Amino acid sequence: MTENQQRIWHIVARIPSGFVASYGQVAEFAGLPGRARLVGHVLSRLPADTRLPWHRVINSRGRISFPAGSGRHRLQRRRLEAEGVSFENDRILRRYLWRV
DNA sequence: CGAATGACTCCTT
């Protein structure tokens, strides 16, 4: 378990319910600017039963990064909508972006 | 060791 991994976990855990953050944003707040791919990689290795709110992390275009129609895409969208995040087609509206 | 593969992002055409 690396230090970067823990920093990323920590930031993801801080995203408030009802908001979303991009991979790049998480990387930045974790002190790892420019390493969005690392965030995606770390999240991809989370155990299935993790309590981390990974569904609040989306890409910089405001979309879910899983292929539309895939099971994970639907799961992520369902969880976000359950928290009050609404979509316009497949895009999440700016007002749900996490701001500090 | 090199090449491919992702839960990425930004910039240019």
Add this chain to the structure above:
DNA sequence: CAAGGAGCCATTC
């Protein structure tokens, strides 16, 4: 909006 290129990085083969 789509497509290509460059930068990014751990993991797998």
